[in-house]
Amino acid sequence: MNDFSELLRRIRLLHERPEGALPLHAPVFQGREREYVLDAVDSSFVSSVGAYVNRLEDMLQDICGVRRAVVCVNGTAxxxxxLFLAGVRPGDLVVTQAFSFVATANAIRHAGADPVFLDVDAETLGLSPQAVRDFLVRECGRVEGxxxxxxxxxxxxxxxxxxxxGFPCRVQELCELCAAWGIPVVEDAAEALGSRIAGRHCGSFxxxxxxxxxxxxxxxxGGGxxxxxxxxxxxxxxxxLTTTAKRPHPWEYRHDAVAWNYRMPNLNAALGCAQLERLDEFVARKRALADRYAALFADTPWEFLREPEGSAGNYWLCSVLLRGTEERDAFLEAGNAAGVMLRPAWELLADLPMYENCPRDGLGVSRGIAARLVNLPSGVRA
Ligand SMILES: Cc1ncc(COP(=O)(O)O)c(C=O)c1O
Structure with missing residues (x-):
């Protein structure tokens, strides 16, 4: 398939965007965003204390089914x-996947540890329990817990x-395996708000x-x-610890630990409350878009990626697997030249210069997928 113009035309039709730039993903502000942000401004509480911070945390606890949600300045923070709360300290190793956004490895390094890059499952694109098991059995041992x-x-x-x-990985299997080895699991669910496994929200396992x-x-x-x-x-x-470890007191400044200023400002939380009110609708729209993409790609030799069985993904970024790197590059060129934003997968983290000396396994599945995958325009239509 060398002439992509018909395919690109049909992708535009799916988005009802016959011309102009079709972005990979763009935010949609059609709810109470302005009202809440202006309310935060009027209240004068624009920084890290304020009613919207508490409200956003309550909403997240409810949606994600966890006792505590603590909002921060961004996902990396x-x-x-x-990782610190899970007990990671300088000199430690942290097992993760090489097929991820760079922030996953950066956060591990910020904690003073080194990532161990293992392979992903082809069905979930997430960390493979088999790869973790192999690494632990082959290279690790249990000493005093x-x-x-x-x-x-x-x-x-x-x-x-x-x-x-937004595709749920096999996190339950990973939790069981890691529990047997005394290793805490910290889920990077940065891309998975609204994704569930048998009704249970990603990030809560x-x-x-x-x-x-x-x-x-x-x-x-905005950022958060x-x-x-x-x-x-x-x-x-x-x-x-994300609020400078300040002891609660009406006027005294007393801090009892070396900590961070990682708390989300009230201004950002106000925007978030209005956005979260529409999460179910956004997920439904993105799942409907994925169905339309699946029908479109059924007529091609390419594989449109569906969520793993037993799970319901948010289809944050829809993805298609091409037959090889050359074809992928030609599709990327053609799409971007025509204003349809297409993006390749990340370069594997294990190949980045700052991580090239970190331990890894063969990464065969990760390499195969990274060489052929293209992310498609996946925005929620305004
Ligand atoms: C997998 C993954 N981890 C972590 C992050 C970090 O989030 P942030 O950009 O909010 O720092 C992102 C997204 O940006 C991500 O995609």
Whole structure:
């Protein structure tokens, strides 16, 4: 397939955008966004304290089915703090997938640890339980409750699976496996707000999970993220450590730990409350778009990726697998030249210069997918 013009025309039709730029994803503000943001301005509480911060956390707890949600300045900061809360310390190793956005590995490094890059499952695009099992059995041992990497003597302190493009990964299997090895699971659910496995929300399976509300996500706060946990104690500590560890007092400045200023400002939370009110509608619209894409690509030799069985994804970014890299590159060229924004998968994190010395497995599935995948325009129509 070399002439992509008919296919690109049909992609435009799906989005009812016959001409002009068709973005990969753009936020939609049709609800109470202006009203809430102006209300936050009028209240003078625009920074890290305010009614919308509490309201957004309550809404997230409700939607995600967790006891505590703590909103942060962005998803990377949320993941950094979550790793610390899970016990990751300088010198540790953290098992994760090479097929992810760079923030996953950056947060691990910010915590002073090194990522161990393992392969993903072809069906979920998320961390493969088999790859983790193989790594643990082959290269690790349990010593006094901790999991140690035999060759380096370093502790494997956490496992960070990612729910890629909103497809739920096999997180329950990973949690069971990691529990047997004494490794806490921190879910990177940055892309998966609204995605569920048998009704249970992604990010709620591990000891902790995180979300992102960046402008390109299904719901945005401008910039923002959240830490999710079912542990009241960890939730309380998350709130404390992301708010400069200030002891509650009406006027005194007393801080009892080295901490971060990672709290989400009220102004951003106001936007988020209005956006979250429309989450169900956004998910429904994106799932309907995925159905239309599936019908369109059924007529091609390419594979439109559907969510893993037993799960309901948010289809944050719809994706199609082409037959090879050359064909993928030709499609990317043609689409972007015609104003239809298409994007390749990320370069594998294990190949980035700052991570090239980190341990990894063969990454065969990750490489195969990364060489052939294209993300399609996936925005919720205004
Ligand atoms: C997988 C993944 N992890 C972490 C992040 C970090 O989120 P943020 O951009 O809000 O820092 C993102 C998104 O941007 C992401 O896609």
């Amino acid at each position: 949320a993941l950094h703090a979550a 901790a999991c140690l990497h035999k060759a380096s003597g370093r502790r494997v302190a956490a496992c960070v699976p990612m729910h890629t493009f 591990g000891l902790l999970g995180i979300l992102s509300f960046n402008g390109n996500k299904i719901v945005t706060t 993220g959240a830490i999710l946990t079912d542990s009241e104690a960890l939730g309380e500590l998350a709130k404390h």
